[in-house]
Amino acid sequence: MNSGSPPLVDWDHLGALVGDWDSEMVEIFEEFLASASEDLAGLQVLDAEPEKVRQLAHRLKGSSGNFGFAALYATAAEIERQAQEGRMAADLIRLASEQFKAAREEVRRQWKSARKPS
Numbered sequence: 320m321n322s323g324s325p326p327l328v329d330w331d332h333l334g335a336l337v338g339d340w341d342s343e344m345v346e347i348f349e350e351f352l353a354s355a356s357e358d359l360a361g362l363q364v365l366d367a368e369p370e371k372v373r374q375l376a377h378r379l380k381g382s383s384g385n386f387g388f389a390a391l392y393a394t395a396a397e398i399e400r401q402a403q404e405g406r407m408a409a410d411l412i413r414l415a416s417e418q419f420k421a422a423r424e425e426v427r428r429q430w431k432s433a434r435k436p437s
Contacts, residue, residue: 325389327422330429333387340430348426351386355379355419362398362412372412373402379415391418 337344358379365371380395394415401408 325393327388327390327418328425329387329389331387332389333426336386348386351382352423355382355388355391358382359412359416359419362415367407369402369405369407372408373399376402383419388419388422391415391422394418 337348340348358375361375362372362379365375376395376399380392380399383389383391383395394411398408398411398415401411
């Protein structure tokens with residue numbers, strides 16, 4: 320990753336949102352993960368339909384931004400922009416999927432290590 324690339328996860332943003340990961344926040348976060356996963360699957364299927372891709376990318380951009388998935392947010396924004404121009408973004412859709420999986424695993428690792436009893 321070069322210095323101009325956003326981080327995989329914006330920990331300050333995520334930390335401000337989730338606080339101490341109470342059960343309600345864990346449930347909301349899991350809902351985000353499920354929704355983002357569905358959106359990414361939809362993007363892969365709809366790659367030939369720019370308006371539907373734009374809509375899904377817009378939703379993914381918003382939700383990933385809300386949860387501090389910074390790299391995914393930037394990629395979803397670019398997918399949305401390209402779809403608005405009628406261009407296909409298959410390479411970016413694959414990248415978004417990889418970013419989502421990596422960010423999800425990084426957050427889960429951090430959450431588990433924070434939950435270990437001392």
